[in-house]
Amino acid sequence: GNSVTQMEGPVTLSEEAFLTINCTYTATGYPSLFWYVQYPGEGLQLLLKATKADDKGSNKGFEATYRKETTSFHLEKGSVQVSDSAVYFCALTQGGSEKLVFGKGMKLTVNP
């Protein structure tokens, strides 16, 4: 079946540090890929998405590129801020389905 594997953390960074959160997937066909963010005490929000190979999703300074050859969708940000402290989830859907398959999530803490 479909699955998502991501770095689990927790990870603590200093403000302005570079962030990479690895995400790889297993799926048949051509899934759509997503990064969701959950700020403390809140629900999940879509951060960015990519629906086909080589697409780059970007939002709020975060980027991720859909790499079919390595089945990866790593999340990057060049300079993190304290406000980026949250839990980050990689996820996929497949074949036009609405059903999301999530990775386990990674908690990021950014210190001033």
Added chain:
Amino acid sequence: NAGVTQTPKFQVLKTGQSMTLQCAQDMNHEYMSWYRQDPGMGLRLIHYSVGAGITDQGEVPNGYNVSRSTTEDFPLRLLSAAPSQTSVYFCASSYLGGLETFGPGTRLTVT
């Protein structure tokens, strides 16, 4: 537009008690779903519905019932709560084939 709303925000139950977690959306979405979030496990799909009168099981359906009598509402019922059901529960909705919008969550503790 209120989006996806969930009540209650917090709930404490004793083992064996029953309760219903409410979920409503005002976006006329056909698809609705329930997930549970546990530390180190990500979100796992409990049940979902593609329209009024239609429900189906997700990855972890045991111990939960759902019904979909209207497009707007998708309640999740725990008939006999167990400590293993301590979790944060998220409801979500979307158009068919669309991207899900999540509610704010219900934090449930079963003692």
